[in-house]
């Protein structure tokens with residue numbers, strides 16, 4: 358083995374030692390980085406869908422409320438008083454075993470059904 362080869366080998370060993378140190382220190386910094394960057398992302402993903410669901414439910418309530426509060430006008434007789442009936446043949450949606458039925462509005466004057 359020539360002197361040059363021995364020098365190269367020593368250098369390589371030094372580099373190996375430095376790499377080992379780097380590899381030994383890196384895992385701790387690498388493993389701590391993902392935990393800090395990973396933990397917020399599940400929270401964000403769990404918050405977002407529920408926020409969307411809340412908005413959708415709000416919109417559904419907004420759509421349902423105005424007619425219930427008596428702004429509905431009968432196209433047949435112009436009457437504004439309606440009886441509300443749950444239409445059990447039409448399930449709007451089902452949440453945890455609770456069924457929400459479509460509502461039917463029946464004019465109290467002439468019996469017109471919305």
Ligand SMILES: [Zn+2]
Pocket residue numbers: 431432433434435436464465466467468469
């Ligand atoms: Zn009517």
